[in-house]
Amino acid sequence: MLFASRSFRQTLLCSKAVPELSTPGNSASILLFQNPISLKPSRRNCNAAPLNEEEKIILNEIFAAIATENASKSASEICTAYIDKLCRSGNLSATARFIKSLHDENIFISSNAYDVLLAAASEKNDIGLISEVFIDAIGSPESLSATSYLHIAKAFAKTNDCTQLFRFIKDVVELTLPSSKFLNRIIFFFGEYRQIDQALLISDQIKSLKCNIQINLCIISY
Template sequence: MWWLPPAAALLRRSLAATARLSAPGYLMLVKQPTARTNSPMTVRCLQQCGSHNTDDDRVSQAFKRCCSTIASSGASEASPSAAYVKNLCRSGNLVDAVRVLRQLHDEQIHVGLHTFNMLLQHTAEANSFALFAKVFRYLLLSKLPPDSTSYMNVAKAVQKLDDCELILKFVRELLEITHQRDPTVMNRIIFATAQYGHIDKSLVIFEELKKYQTSLDVVTFNTVLDMLGKAGRVDQMLREVKLMEELGHFPDIVTYNTLINCLRRLGRLDLCKRFAGEMLERGITPDLRTYTALIDSFGRSGHITDALEMFQKMKKSHQPSVYVYRALISNLKKAGQFELAQKLTEDMNSSASELIGPEDFKPKNKGRRFRKKG
């Protein structure tokens, strides 16, 4: 009797099941969006008809090729299955690809993150959110940590949804899986969706998380505050700061830097001073970003004395940066204090080799940055 490796035996069962799903007995029906829903998302449903004919030749040939791959390349158990899923994606047979993924999950055969990301990309591009949601759930259940590509695909899929109920259903399903984990998954979904330009959809997710207080942390609020501040929604940002403390999540250095930087850009010096004072009262030491934002804010608003006082405080605990020198010198010139500006310029040039440069301000978490595609 011909003996098959475990991976080949499992793959034969997977391919047989896939062949039955690909047979004429299963038809893909596409429901076009109506004027009432006005949604670009195509809703796909699978209906079973009477016939159960199978394409034995196709399955047999696919199986032989995969077995040949196992024998000739010594590939790991997951490789042939991943290759087959890839081929199904390339052929546009996403329903079968997701069903194979489910069977592999049920059999506890693991595929790599690349395979999940490939399926997420294809289902998102095909506007099949139901399939997309299944793939992302299987990814979370696999215990593989999603990467920036995974979350970018979530943002791409969510942006095509006009129905908030579908978004909320998706969030609730994810919370069922992640309720005993930290809120990283939901935090990154909020971040990615906002980075993709869909702030309101990020806020829909955030509002749902408020119902499950264990699914929130300081990072969640910091992400939302930054998003609201960049959008100029000051009042809403301040409400969330208040709620943050009411729920027992106290601001950290990132919170205050986010608030002060956003308010500085919006010209709200009064609020910058308020949060800087609150920060010091709570024993949180300002860092270089905090000082830079405050000095620039004071200088731009004509409060040169406050800016210089803050600059002297900064020098006691931090090496000044090129940014803060240039900002302060520029603001002094605008205020007509050319002699003092010249003195600071000489001070900057004499200590140029010791100053903090642009590379020290680069974000450390590069994986969390997404490009918004037009």
């Protein structure tokens, strides 16, 4: 169980990662989740890089804003501004690390912020970052959008290295077993992106892992 050592924690749902994705009323929204999704421990999370000084300062500002009812800036505004800054600077690895640090503190950003980061990673064809961000996003109480899954399919469509795809699927299986929700969505959107062969490879990979997961191949668009 992720966060098994923690009691009830306040969970922040950040607003959008870039201004053009924002909507009125989102910037100060704070939601509470008592039961985050159950996940098996991630090898990636265990090896996360330590925070730098700037990230520590930002996290402290977020915690202070959560604890202060009438703070000059909401925790969501602080979080969103920093993620936006990192994305615009092109420092995607730092953005992913910061999101993971928030996740470790039971603070979850919105699916739109994941969309922004996955889009940028896909454009750079950074399969490692795509995998890392998706694995982290699995634990979010807010479901990823169709756009995020299409960014993943787009990134893997640019490579012929099946090893990276198999490693990604193995990580997802280990984290989400016995649920098939994420895997079926991955297969579906690979099909939507016309990556039929890769969608079938994913199905074969899941079967080879001998895990009791129901995969629906009828969702693939031929």
